[in-house]
Amino acid sequence: MEKSFYFGPGIEAEEKKEYWHGDLWAESPLFGQEKITINREIYYPNEFIIYKENGKRRFGRIRSIVSINDELQIKIQRICTYYELPNNLHSNVHSITSESQLWLIDQHLEEGSIIANTYEIIKKVDITIVRDSTIITNSLFIKEILYKNNGHWKLRDATLDYMHPCEYSALSSPPSSYNNFRILKIFIDIYYDDFGTYRNTYHSLGGVYIQLGNMPFEMRKHLRNHFVLGFVPFGGCFKDFIHPFIKDMKQLEKGILMNIQGRDCWIIAGLECITADLPQGNDLTGCRTCLAKENATDITLDIASISRYHHITNIQFKNIFTALTLEERNNIAKEYGLQTSLPIFDQLQWERHLQSPQDIYHIIAGKTLKLLKLTITMLSPEGERNFIREWKSFEYPKQWSKLPNPISHLESFMMSDRIRLGMVMPFILNRSLTINCLKQQEMDKLQRRIKLNRNQVINAIIKCWAIVAKCSQLTFKISLTIDDRIELERYLKKEREALVELFDDFVGLPNLHASYHLSRHVRTFGTLVNTAVGTKEMVYRKNIEFDLLKYYTTLQAIRHLSDGGIDPRNLQHSVEFMNLFQDFSHLFKDWFIMESSETDNKEFKVCSPSSYFRNIMLRKPVSVRNTNIGIDTVSFRTDLALAYESFGYNSSLINKTCNFYEYASYIQDVHNAEVQCHLSIDDVVTIQVADYGESYAVIKGIFKHKSNDGYLYPFIYVDWFEDICKNHNRLECPIFVLRHDDTYCKIFPLTVIEKVQKVHFVHDCNSRCKDNHNLENKHYLRNDFFFKVI
Ligand SMILES: [Zn+2]
Ligand SMILES: [Zn+2]
The missing domain is CATH 2.30.30 (SH3 type barrels.)
Structure with a gap:
């Protein structure tokens, strides 16, 4: 285990793939490098320092101690002085109370952070982040953050930022007698899926899985590396179920002694991320990450200033608990969009909003389904015929199983089917959609909405599908370069614009809104796939096995009856059944399950x-x-x-x-x-x-x-x-x-x-592709929307 697991500092990588490429690993003392000694002084993340940048002394805040090419360096959040603020903000700062006010620069801006060598660190400095109104004089302080919204420089209150992980979690050092032991920090990822609510199955059973973030992605994605904690029984209570796990985790946060292959080690485990798809899903309640409401898909939404932050929610919870009557308590909770009790995971060291990301699997599947429904409803009878014709004859990737008919069976589409159909929809529509394919009133509505002619409306629909498909592909990339991250952000914006422009149904839609938070999740966890629930595939596979079992049992029952067996419910031979099947009995003789029909080939x-x-x-x-x-x-x-x-x-x-x-x-x-x-x-x-x-x-x-x-x-x-x-x-x-x-x-x-x-390549059809593709046309399109759904 030790060989393939990663235990070490966060790594600043060009291409992010693993959890240790994300900010949370690097910054949290529970996972990354918690301290570094420079010139006999110990520095910790979240401390303020003076360092040298291009020969000049500057203030900064240590975000993390990261490894670059096996060397430890310091990632610093930059701080600016009054004179360095953009000019337009000078007037905003009412009066310079003193020379002592400084401004943090939002760390996610390009100019927000910098990586410095250890020799560039000069000394520690006392700076206070003022999160309440009592200003401490005689000391440097920060009460605002310089950031950008929609391309404009702005200032926001310093409370409106996630606390540094060092502010809410601490590493407890092992007892002194264990001081020489190796410390191994384990990164735990928990996933709760109430999968009955998301498929048309009859049973609802909540599965709880854990994964270890120290495993490299290639290992983690395997089925055998999802550890099932258990299933919450029908009607059971999640809180009761999870209680023993929380108890263990509390112990593990403090550390325990463990013997690993003959060596004593000090083991620490921290909760890294929770993905829970609780029955309310994404569509019923407000956003769990921010306070957006009707404006949820506005193009100019200022996410940083409306995000939910742990320390602010704590105050809101306090207000809920001090309410005098039950009714008052419920009302306050409702106003804040919170439950009336603390989430059970609050017993652990975590930032409840930052560490419970939206799941891309649900977001993308939900969004695609909505767009599919809207598109199909718009089709005229001719449109439906054309669509089905192209859908049937489409050259799908070979490894896909057959997709159900999207017009008649859309409701029974599994999430992976929807995501797959999304990858080929742009091509199918490009082949089938013409101006006669939309119902007249739908065409009129769209023309009024986007003020374009009929051909342009068709183009806009196809382009919109292409943008949505490209977004999904980027979202599911298993590793992300800087360029990928920029492209993802650009496409998410394009997607919001395109969907909201075309369809009223997407305005304010929580599933579309959730994409606002994806770039933050990328930074926190390295990629979006890292927190996506590959486990769902396992759940599906389990169901498929279950289906096979059902077929097999049915087959056995038929064999039993045709062999003259007795159905215990009527206690006599099913004579008609035997007569009916005696001529076909050979059909049932040699049934067995083979791996592949070609196994006997040489x-x-x-x-x-x-x-x-x-x-x-x-x-x-x-x-x-x-x-x-x-x-x-x-x-x-x-x-x-x-x-x-x-x-x-x-x-x-x-x-x-x-x-x-x-x-x-x-x-x-x-x-x-x-x-x-x-x-x-x-x-x-x-x-x-x-x-x-x-x-x-x-x-x-x-x-x-x-x-x-x-x-x-x-x-x-x-x-x-x-x-x-x-x-x-x-x-x-x-x-x-x-x-x-x-x-x-x-x-x-x-x-x-x-x-x-x-x-995946797709024929670039021309007018001569009728019943068959005209293969004299040798033009093909590379399907850039194609990806493997993990
Ligand atoms: Zn939100
Ligand atoms: Zn063709």
Whole structure:
């Protein structure tokens, strides 16, 4: 466990993926580096300092001690003086009471924080953040934060910010006799899902899971690494259920002695994040993160100044508890949008608003469903026909299971189905939606609303879908670079604008509003996927297993009855049933569950020219005639020779025979993890090409060839997608041309493949694509909305 787990300071990474890339890990003493010694002085996060920046002395506040390239550095929140305030704010500061007032710069602005080397730290300094009105004189103080709203500089009260984690959690050091023990800090993530409320199932059962944030993402996403704490029984009380866990956690926050593989360690665990999808969901109550109401989707919403903060909510709770009558108590609670009792997790050290993020799985699925419903309701009968035709014939990613009919079965769509349909909707609408496809009154309504002509309305709907789909894709990215984070923020804004502009139903919608908080969650937890509930997939899988079990039981019952068995309810043979089925009895004879219908096919093992690929098996031979590949051509032989050269075989080839197959499977080592891969004809693969980066190709043939030394090697024959550096005008996806000719080398060792089916290409249809795609048109769109739902 110790080897693969991460215990250490927060890491300032270019590309954020893990929990330790987020602010919370770095800043909280329960998880990150709690102190550092510089010039024999110990510095802690949340302390104020004087440091050197470009040779000048400045005030700053230590946010965290982070590791950059294995070296500890100091992340500082910048502070400005009166003279450094933007000019337009000088008048806002009524009178300079003294030279002693300073301003914190919002740490999330680009100019809000800076990373300094330890030698740039000069000394500590006393600065007080004034959160109530009693100003302490004779000392430097801060009572306002400089920030930006909608591009304008503004000041807000210093109370309107999350406290530094050091202000609400403390690391208790182990007893002195344990001082030399290694301290391991564990990051606990808890997820409560009342899944009955979100699917059309009959039972409602709350599952509580925990995950360990110290696991790298690749490990954490596996099913076996979700630990089920238990299920809250029907009608049971969550508080009672969770009580023993809270008790343990309180102990763990203080630390316990544990022997790990023969070594005594001091273990500390802290609560990092709670994702709870309680029955009220996102749509019924106000926002749990801020105080937005009817204005929830306003473009100019000033989130920082309306956010809920733990220390402010504490005062509100106090007011609730001091109420004299029950009625008064309820009224106050209602006014604040709070419960009448403290959340049970308040017994632990946490910031209740910051550490209970909205779940992107619910947000995106909810938003997509709403947009689907609105779009489908607008369709005229012709629109429905066109839509269903394109929906049926669409070239879905191969690994998807069939989606239910969205017009008749929308209500039974599972969340993952909705998210998937969202990834292809822009293409389906782009193919099917014309001005006759909308009901007349809907078209009129939209024209009035957005003041555009009918063609522009159609364009606007398709573009809106493309923006929503792009937003989902960015939201679910498993790692985020700075550019990704900027793009995500830009797209979230575009999405709010587009949806609110087109549809009245989205105005003030809590699900859309929730996206306002996503950029904060990214900073706090590294990515959005980190706090997303992959567990839901597990719940689904569990349900699928349950369904299979049900089918299997039914089948067994039918067999039982047709074999002359007795149904205990009527205690006699079901004669009619037996008669009815005697002719079909063979149907029920040899039922068993197989992994795949091809398991009895012979497999051919071949050598691997790469140490990253093992166990390469070829299956299902096909004759070369059926492959449409000419193997007697000069270009085939040249390409094959080049492929051999790429792994160091330079002699001319003796053997001419190539045996083709439909499938290949192999084990690939990716970042020290073993990945079982399957490849088949027509799959799109990603290949890294020197000087070009990531390139895409379609597998046209998989074959083995005997080298001069008698070993059999696997090769692929491909058609390349050529990037023509142009984007589709409505969907903004890049256009590629599928090259069938032999301008580019077409044969490679199978081991050049980087990824299989990780990208999705869609035909860029023209008017000649009628019942079938007109394949003379070789233009394809890369589906930039495609992602794997974890
Ligand atoms: Zn909010
Ligand atoms: Zn087409």
